[in-house]
Amino acid sequence: MVDPIAASRLQFALTTIVHIIFPVVSMGLAPFLVYFTWKDIRTGKAIYEQLRRFWTKIFAVSFAVGTVTGLVLEFEFGTNFAAFSTIAGELFGGPLALEGMMAFMLEATFLGIFVFGRERVSNLVYFVSSVAVGLGTWLSATWILIANSWMQTPRGFEMVMENGQSVVNLVDPIAAYLNPRFPWMFVHMQNAAVESVALLMAGIAAYYVFRHHVWENPIQHPEFWEKTLKVALVALLITAPIQAIQGDAYGRHVADTQPQKFAAMEAVWETESYVPEYLIAVPTDLDSLFDPRAKELFGIGIPGMASWLASGGNAEATIRGLESFSTEAPPVAIVFWAFRIMVALGFWFILLALWGAYRWWRGELLEDDLLHKALMGSSLLGFLAVEVGWIVTEVGRQPWVIQGVLKTTDSVSPGLTGTEATFTLAGFAGGYALLLILYTYVVVRLVRSGPPTRDELAAVESPTTEEAVSVDD
Amino acid sequence: MTEPGTLASEPLFGLPLAELWFGLVFFIFGTFLFLDGFDFGVGILFATRDSKHEKERLLDAIGPFWDGNEVWLVVFGGALFAAFPSIYANLFSRHYLLMFAILAALGLRGLAPEMYEQRDDASWKTWWGRAFVVGSLATPFLIGLFAANWLLGATTIVTLPGIVVGLAVVALTVVDGVAFLRLKTRGELRESLATDGYRALAAYLALVVIALGALYATTPGLRSALLSPLVVGLVVVTLVLAGGYALATARDRYYLAFVAVAGLVFSLVGVVAGSMYPLIDRASGLAVEDAIVSTLPLNVMTIGAGLLLPLIFVYFGVLYSVFSGPIEAGESY
Numbered sequence: 001m002v003d004p005i006a007a008s009r010l011q012f013a014l015t016t017i018v019h020i021i022f023p024v025v026s027m028g029l030a031p032f033l034v035y036f037t038w039k040d041i042r043t044g045k046a047i048y049e050q051l052r053r054f055w056t057k058i059f060a061v062s063f064a065v066g067t068v069t070g071l072v073l074e075f076e077f078g079t080n081f082a083a084f085s086t087i088a089g090e091l092f093g094g095p096l097a098l099e100g101m102m103a104f105m106l107e108a109t110f111l112g113i114f115v116f117g118r119e120r121v122s123n124l125v126y127f128v129s130s131v132a133v134g135l136g137t138w139l140s141a142t143w144i145l146i147a148n149s150w151m152q153t154p155r156g157f158e159m160v161m162e163n164g165q166s167v168v169n170l171v172d173p174i175a176a177y178l179n180p181r182f183p184w185m186f187v188h189m190q191n192a193a194v195e196s197v198a199l200l201m202a203g204i205a206a207y208y209v210f211r212h213h214v215w216e217n218p219i220q221h222p223e224f225w226e227k228t229l230k231v232a233l234v235a236l237l238i239t240a241p242i243q244a245i246q247g248d249a250y251g252r253h254v255a256d257t258q259p260q261k262f263a264a265m266e267a268v269w270e271t272e273s274y275v276p277e278y279l280i281a282v283p284t285d286l287d288s289l290f291d292p293r294a295k296e297l298f299g300i301g302i303p304g305m306a307s308w309l310a311s312g313g314n315a316e317a318t319i320r321g322l323e324s325f326s327t328e329a330p331p332v333a334i335v336f337w338a339f340r341i342m343v344a345l346g347f348w349f350i351l352l353a354l355w356g357a358y359r360w361w362r363g364e365l366l367e368d369d370l371l372h373k374a375l376m377g378s379s380l381l382g383f384l385a386v387e388v389g390w391i392v393t394e395v396g397r398q399p400w401v402i403q404g405v406l407k408t409t410d411s412v413s414p415g416l417t418g419t420e421a422t423f424t425l426a427g428f429a430g431g432y433a434l435l436l437i438l439y440t441y442v443v444v445r446l447v448r449s450g451p452p453t454r455d456e457l458a459a460v461e462s463p464t465t466e467e468a469v470s471v472d473d
Numbered sequence: 474m475t476e477p478g479t480l481a482s483e484p485l486f487g488l489p490l491a492e493l494w495f496g497l498v499f500f501i502f503g504t505f506l507f508l509d510g511f512d513f514g515v516g517i518l519f520a521t522r523d524s525k526h527e528k529e530r531l532l533d534a535i536g537p538f539w540d541g542n543e544v545w546l547v548v549f550g551g552a553l554f555a556a557f558p559s560i561y562a563n564l565f566s567r568h569y570l571l572m573f574a575i576l577a578a579l580g581l582r583g584l585a586p587e588m589y590e591q592r593d594d595a596s597w598k599t600w601w602g603r604a605f606v607v608g609s610l611a612t613p614f615l616i617g618l619f620a621a622n623w624l625l626g627a628t629t630i631v632t633l634p635g636i637v638v639g640l641a642v643v644a645l646t647v648v649d650g651v652a653f654l655r656l657k658t659r660g661e662l663r664e665s666l667a668t669d670g671y672r673a674l675a676a677y678l679a680l681v682v683i684a685l686g687a688l689y690a691t692t693p694g695l696r697s698a699l700l701s702p703l704v705v706g707l708v709v710v711t712l713v714l715a716g717g718y719a720l721a722t723a724r725d726r727y728y729l730a731f732v733a734v735a736g737l738v739f740s741l742v743g744v745v746a747g748s749m750y751p752l753i754d755r756a757s758g759l760a761v762e763d764a765i766v767s768t769l770p771l772n773v774m775t776i777g778a779g780l781l782l783p784l785i786f787v788y789f790g791v792l793y794s795v796f797s798g799p800i801e802a803g804e805s806y
Contacts, residue, residue: 064587067543068580074550078565079572089558090766094774097551100544101781108544109788112537117795125795170770171481413566424573431577438588445591 005412007421008080011428015072016394017387018432022066024386026107027141027190028197029059030134032231033114037130041123050224050451051231055201057446059133060115063107065439069432080421084401084411088168091157091176092147099143107136138190145189149181151402152393153257159405168405180257184250185393191239191246192389195349196382198235202356203379204447205229210372224451226366229375233356233365240349247346248309255310255319258403261396263322264335266306267292270321277305281340292336327407330398338388338395345385352378481769490775491765494556495746495753497778501552503742505545506616506642507649507735512539514650516582516609517643518669519602527662528602530800532586534657537796541789543579555774557764560754564623567756571622571630575615582608610643617642621684624745625692626755634687641680645737647673648718652731655722659799667722670730674715681711681741688748694755698748707740707747714740 002010033055040048074096077085085092110132118126156176160169170176208225211217219225255262268275281299283289288297294306304315311317322329352374359365401408484490512535519531554561565572585605589598617639622632651670655663685708689699698704714736721729753761765771 061587064540064583067540067547068576068583071543071547071550071579072576074547074554075565075572075576077554078550078561079569080566082562082566085554085562086559089554089561090770093551093554093556093558093561093766094770094777097548097555097774098777098781100548100551101778101785104544104547105541105781105785105788108541109785109792112541112792113795116537120795169767170773173769173773413562413569415566416569420569424570427573427577431580435580435584438584442587442591 001418002422002425004416004418004421005409007418007425008412009408011080011425012076014428014432015076018436019069019073020386020390021383022062022069024193024196024383025062026059026066027137028193029055030137031194033059034130034134037127041127046454046457047224047227049457054451056115058443061442063111080413080416081411082413084406087406088402091150091168091170095143095147099140103136103139103143106132107140141189142186145185146177146182149185150176150179152397153179153181154402154405155179184253187246188250191243192386194235195239195243196386198232198239199349199382200379201228202232202236202375205232206372206375209366210369213366214369214372221451233360236349236353237357240353244346244350251309252312258397259320260325262310263320264330264332264396265339265392266319267294267332267336268319268321269293269323271318271324272321273307273318274304274316275306275319276301276303277309290333292333328399330396335392335396338391342385342388342392345381480772484768485772485775490771491761494765495750495761498552498556499742499746501545501549503739505549506742507738508542508545510613510646510649510738511653512542513609513613513646515654516605517647518650520606521669530658530662533800534654541792556766557753558766560759560764563754563757567628568619568622568630571615571619575612575619578608578611578615582612613642613646614639620745624749628756634684634691637680637684637687641677641684644673644677644680645741648677649734652734656727656731657799670722671719674718678715695748703747704744707743711737711740
């Protein structure tokens with residue numbers, strides 16, 4: 001039996017790690033779908049209809065799965081973190097309710113029209129539906145990130161005694177909702193979603209382009225995959241540099257507002273100035289892997305760089321060490337390595353974008369097999385970067401669930417037993433493994449069946465007499 | 474205009490917001506039960522159809538709607554959390570395993586039709602078809618169990634009234650599914666569904682009587698509430714609407730039958746809410762007035778809901794009017 005606190009934390013970690021995949025797909029695909037719909041309607045070219053229909057299928061499956069996995073997270077605040085919900089519910093429940101009413105409803109209803117209704121509505125209504133779906137996914141992220149960022153940089157509240165318990169009382173909703181972390185998190189997350197989807201599109205497209213042009217194993221729709229590759233590369237070329245530049249400034253903001261998290265990201269234990277940044281750190285023994293300490297690391301460190309990053313340009317700035325905080329440190333090894341993996345991936349994506357752009361400019365985009373292989377290998381790395389990024393954010397804020405206000409260990413439901421919690425944890429481990437397998441299976445099948453053919457596109461526009469005969473009354 | 478300062482100290486326009494939100498939470502719950510109810514009903518009726526063609530029709534009928542309908546459950550959770558956070562925490566943690574059972578059943582219901590469409594081989598379709606039926610059957614049963622346990626203030630999952638109410642909700646969703654499908658199909662399928670509707674309706678009425686009896690017998694604290702004019706009135710309304718549904722179905726007045734089902738669902742939810750009030754959680758003895766959040770967040774939420782709920786009804790109006798009428802052959806929308 002796992003203790004209910006540990007089991008609840010593990011279960012929440014597991015269920016969020018799986019859930020985030022689906023919103024990333026839908027948030028990331030949304031701008032592409034709006035673009036494809038717009039071009040389809042404006043130009044009437046078959047390629048845009050193919051792009052729209054192909055990617056809409058993947059969007060719809062991801063949305064359906066994301067609805068269920070998202071509901072799990074909402075329920076878990078009540079089931080597993082009842083103490084947190086009672087203490088912070090006054091501030092935390094509102095954004096969740098508003099997300100449902102403002103965002104989710106918009107997305108779910110117009111998705112019905114967007115997926116099933118092309119033949120039933122005008123061009124304008126159809127285009128508006130695509131915008132409504134996209135807007136819904138992004139508004140959804142807005143409210144969820146308001147709730148999350150408030151826990152990182154809580155504002156606009158005071159603690160009040162109620163029924164013998166100290167609870168959060170909202171005093172300024174605007175200060176609470178537009179807390180300092182929110183804009184940083186929103187830009188970083190949304191850009192990451194588009195970047196991840198661009199990498200996924202580029203990776204899949206690169207496979208078919210490679211098969212057709214390099215391997216000379218002809219495929220059905222070469223022009224469809226070439227177009228997909230180009231659209232994805234443009235998106236990558238825009239999002240990858242933004243992610244790095246914005247991420248750098250975001251890091252400084254974390255150093256200012258959550259110094260303990262920043263110290264864990266850099267594995268700085270003693271308060272020091274002129275701290276080096278280990279761009280590449282190699283664990284030379286198990287100790288340096290499981291208990292990294294900046295001063296003892298083997299790697300390439302740029303002297304003063306971590307100080308420079310934290311302060312925004314002063315290599316001699318002081319970084320507060322983990323030992324100077326009265327609370328226990330977060331699990332440093334997880335935060336330190338997750339941060340490095342995220343940053344390394346971020347730079348790799350920039351390199352990929354520049355490499356692709358260079359080949360495209362030289363007219364060699366379809367022939368460079370090494371580039372194709374690199375893109376194929378990177379197709380899921382955007383999602384990995386999102387996962388490790390969230391691990392930095394969420395593990396890095398431990399032991400706090402609300403920074404400086406409430407500890408995670410004090411937020412679990414008091415009546416929860418180890419048996420119950422272990423039972424559901426095991427259920428999720430098995431159930432979500434199955435869910436991921438089935439989701440992958442469906443997406444792979446959708447990809448392999450490819451876009452609708454020109455004949456299928458024509459069939460929808462003018463139903464044949466054969467179909468009209470099958471009317472059953 | 475309310476001054477910004479008074480937003481923190483006085484309820485918006487002096488309204489009885491605690492009661493309003495208690496009503497709103499149950500209204501949202503009822504909307505979920507009515508709308509996703511027909512999806513569950515269609516899922517249960519799926520088991521009664523043998524031809525592949527008819528099964529496809531059933532899936533096509535709910536295709537554009539079920540996701541949006543399920544979102545009402547998300548909003549129910551959000552509204553309960555925002556307005557009564559301690560109840561949300563208490564209720565959900567007390568019914569820990571039941572909540573996850575609901576999520577698992579809902580997950581199966583959502584996943585199964587998606588998987589069913591993927592492949593054409595017979596055993597694949599058989600198994601995912603069964604999974605769809607099980608998910609569609611288990612979800613309303615567990616939701617009925619949850620609602621009854623909430624009303625009772627039960628601390629265990631399995632209670633006698635809970636099981637009866639669960640079965641009653643299952644029967645009601647079948648009635649709901651029939652009413653919806655008769656709007657969405659034609660010909661033989663539409664005709665044959667009427668009988669399913671009558672049977673489910675008879676089962677529902679019988680189960681409601683048993684459920685009320687079981688509640689009366691097992692929970693002395695509820696007795697006076699169950700005999701209150703409101704509850705008695707809603708039971709009478711249920712009987713009238715049941716007659717109306719049967720008549721409308723017999724005369725092929727499809728919309729009227731569907732509206733009658735909406736009335737049946739809201740009457741049932743009204744009985745639960747009406748006999749619960751003024752408490753909101755019998756187990757902890759908390760009243761609506763005690764459990765409501767403080768004035769400022771309540772006012773903020775009231776403004777938000779006041780602006781957004783009408784919009785949501787517009788969205789649903791657009792969705793349902795785009796896909797109004799029977800699905801034509803050769804069209805899966």
